[in-house]
Amino acid sequence: xxxxxxxxxxxxxxxxxxxxxxxxxxxxxxEPGGGFVGGLTAAAAFILVAISxxxxxxxxxxxIDARLLALIGxxxxxxxxxxxxxxxxxxxxxxxxxxxxxPLGTPLLFDIGVYLAxxxxxxxxxxxxxxxx
Amino acid sequence: MxxxxxxxxxxxxxxxxxxxxxxxxxxxxxxxxxAVCIGMTVSAVALLVQVWNHGxxxxxxxxxxxxxxxxxxxxxxxxxxxxxxGITGLAVAVYxxxxxxxxxxxxxxxxxxLVLLAGVNGAFLTGxxxxxxxxxxxxLIASFGMVALGRTRAELDGAMRYLALNIxxxxxxxxxxxxxxxxxxxxxxxxxxxIVSSGQAEGAVLAAGLLLAVAFGMKAAVFPLFFWLPxxxxxxxxxxxxxxxxxxxxxxVYALIRVFTLxxxxxxxxxxxxxxxxxxxxxxxxxxxxxxxxxxxxxLSFHIVSQIGYMLVGLALLTPIAVxxxxxxxxxxxxxxxxxxxxAGVIHRYCRTNDLALTGGLVRRAPWLAVLxxxxxxxxxGIPPLSGFWAKLLIVQASLDAADLAMAAVALVVxxxxxxxxxxxxxxxxxxxxxxGAVAVTPSRRDLRFLCAPVAMLAVLTICVGLGAGPxxxxxxxASAELLDPRxxxxxxxxxxxxxxSNEPLGAPR
Numbered sequence: 001x002x003x004x005x006x007x008x009x010x011x012x013x014x015x016x017x018x019x020x021x022x023x024x025x026x027x028x029x030x031e032p033g034g035g036f037v038g039g040l041t042a043a044a045a046f047i048l049v050a051i052s053x054x055x056x057x058x059x060x061x062x063x064i065d066a067r068l069l070a071l072i073g074x075x076x077x078x079x080x081x082x083x084x085x086x087x088x089x090x091x092x093x094x095x096x097x098x099x100x101x102x103p104l105g106t107p108l109l110f111d112i113g114v115y116l117a118x119x120x121x122x123x124x125x126x127x128x129x130x131x132x133x
Numbered sequence: 134m135x136x137x138x139x140x141x142x143x144x145x146x147x148x149x150x151x152x153x154x155x156x157x158x159x160x161x162x163x164x165x166x167x168a169v170c171i172g173m174t175v176s177a178v179a180l181l182v183q184v185w186n187h188g189x190x191x192x193x194x195x196x197x198x199x200x201x202x203x204x205x206x207x208x209x210x211x212x213x214x215x216x217x218x219g220i221t222g223l224a225v226a227v228y229x230x231x232x233x234x235x236x237x238x239x240x241x242x243x244x245x246x247l248v249l250l251a252g253v254n255g256a257f258l259t260g261x262x263x264x265x266x267x268x269x270x271x272x273l274i275a276s277f278g279m280v281a282l283g284r285t286r287a288e289l290d291g292a293m294r295y296l297a298l299n300i301x302x303x304x305x306x307x308x309x310x311x312x313x314x315x316x317x318x319x320x321x322x323x324x325x326x327x328i329v330s331s332g333q334a335e336g337a338v339l340a341a342g343l344l345l346a347v348a349f350g351m352k353a354a355v356f357p358l359f360f361w362l363p364x365x366x367x368x369x370x371x372x373x374x375x376x377x378x379x380x381x382x383x384x385x386v387y388a389l390i391r392v393f394t395l396x397x398x399x400x401x402x403x404x405x406x407x408x409x410x411x412x413x414x415x416x417x418x419x420x421x422x423x424x425x426x427x428x429x430x431x432x433l434s435f436h437i438v439s440q441i442g443y444m445l446v447g448l449a450l451l452t453p454i455a456v457x458x459x460x461x462x463x464x465x466x467x468x469x470x471x472x473x474x475x476x477a478g479v480i481h482r483y484c485r486t487n488d489l490a491l492t493g494g495l496v497r498r499a500p501w502l503a504v505l506x507x508x509x510x511x512x513x514x515g516i517p518p519l520s521g522f523w524a525k526l527l528i529v530q531a532s533l534d535a536a537d538l539a540m541a542a543v544a545l546v547v548x549x550x551x552x553x554x555x556x557x558x559x560x561x562x563x564x565x566x567x568x569x570g571a572v573a574v575t576p577s578r579r580d581l582r583f584l585c586a587p588v589a590m591l592a593v594l595t596i597c598v599g600l601g602a603g604p605x606x607x608x609x610x611x612a613s614a615e616l617l618d619p620r621x622x623x624x625x626x627x628x629x630x631x632x633x634x635s636n637e638p639l640g641a642p643r
Contacts (some may be wrong), residue, residue: 051507067153068154071150071153071154074150075150078146078147078150082143085136088137089196090192090193090194090195090196091136091139091143091192091193091194091195092195093195093196093197094195
């Protein structure tokens with residue numbers, strides 16, 4: 001299903017979807033949003049590429065094995081939770097590092113982990129279904 | 134020290150990520166699974182020692198104090214169950230080296246196995262109802278993956294039954310959570326206890342209690358909600374069905390015990406009235422179902438159901454000794470049942486079938502296997518001095534102490550039928566001459582080593598629990614004393630917050 005209209009629109013939409021996904025991730029700390037919806041949106045962007053340009057193109061533009069991406073995400077989230085242990089605090093305690101006015105911290109890292117894990121696992125499922133069809 | 138309470142969850146969770154990263158490097162993935170189980174067992178033992186010496190260990194995850202955040206809590210019951218989970222997990226991880234084929238390993242068996250263990254430990258250690266739901270989901274997803282790994286027709290058939298029933302149970306659980314949260318405004322188990330027992334909540338609480346009983350009852354496979362279990366436990370790989378048989382239903386029993394001694398503790402007679410008929414019927418129906426089967430794993434599956442009934446006697450009578458008996462039974466049963474499923478796998482290796490009509494002569498071909506079968510089988514049937522004898526003795530003792538002759542009679546008769554079933558397997562698989570056309574293969578030495586070492590380990594454990602029944606009984610008694618004193622549990626978790634929410638006078642002892 002590769003039409004000129006879809007392909008042209010996909011180029012813009014993919015960029016837009018990825019931007020929105022990062023925005024959702026960012027805003028998720030205090031407002032509705034977060035790593036989970038962000039990850040879903042990002043996965044949608046790549047599935048859109050797959051629909052217009054084929055699954056190979058989608059895999060190429062992802063540039064990394066989707067399963068590996070999910071595992072990296074899980075690892076990041078686990079790491080974010082464990083850091084607190086080094087300071088003798090309970091698991092998953094939020095630690096903040098305020099630098100140049102940007103509130104960075106382990107909750108953000110955890111959310112990025114969730115983002116990658118969701119995106120990776122949704123794409124793993126999507127790519128697996130494509131292989132069997 | 135508080136990190137001890139998350140260690141039994143973290144080990145398998147991190148191990149699962151590692152095992153998944155290793156992917157097709159099978160030998161390394163096996164090593165990770167075994168190493169993780171060892172680490173998990175050691176940390177669980179450390180946790181148990183800590184609880185034994187200094188009382189409950191709790192951790193407020195994210196440093197959000199209870200009841201606002203999720204709290205993990207280990208009392209004697211939780212701690213001892215994580216120890217047993219670790220040991221059973223270790224046995225199955227070793228067994229899996231020879232039992233799980235290349236294909237299943239490539240599809241991620243080890244990662245799923247570790248996620249399952251994380252879910253089981255999470256369920257044992259959480260102090261929050263919604264968090265319990267999450268761990269149930271973790272277990273459900275991992276276990277569904279494990280039953281479906283082989284993708285054969287029989288396996289997928291079993292997997293679909295398993296999934297369908299468990300999803301219904303999970304939905305009921307969720308509904309109950311919504312009802313409870315709507316009427317009390319909290320999901321922390323300790324806080325729920327305080328609010329429900331002070332009578333601040335409305336009638337919705339009892340409805341939620343019934344929904345929880347059905348949801349956990351389905352997971353625990355009690356009468357009349359057990360039929361999914363014998364329909365699905367005989368299909369997957371033996372290592373998989375052993376870990377399911379040992380742990381999964383027992384998580385349901387644990388959840389029943391925890392919720393009905395804590396949240397619904399002060400509802401007059403509600404728990405006893407609800408669970409008396411359920412316990413008796415579960416024992417009887419399970420054992421009768423087993424009598425009509427001729428496939429080893431199906432017989433054993435029905436016996437899981439029947440044994441769950443024994444554990445529920447604790448809730449049916451709700452006296453200190455009855456709850457002690459239930460806890461003791463829980464510990465004994467996880468080890469013995471997992472062991473019997475592992476033995477069924479070894480029998481399958483020798484005869485290529487688990488159908489009793491086609492097996493035979495094993496006592497000649499593998500005499501040591503006969504011994505390894507007899508230990509858990511006699512223990513299950515309740516022959517002294519094995520662990521099952523003490524477990525059954527305590528159940529009968531509890532029934533007699535409560536002047537409940539009917540329950541004592543049921544327990545004894547069902548015990549007789551259990552002996553009958555075990556003798557049936559013994560006669561058909563081991564004693565009788567092999568029937569015409571029976572397949573006789575001998576597994577390789579390497580396979581036998583991996584298959585039998587864990588079986589022997591669990592058999593030794595059941596003998597140790599039997600001979601050292603004193604310490605095990607002390608442990609069960611402490612666990613039961615804690616379970617029947619929900620206010621102390623609530624105080625340990627809620628701390629100062631307890632004073633604000635309950636009707637207790639301000640000077641109440643902490």
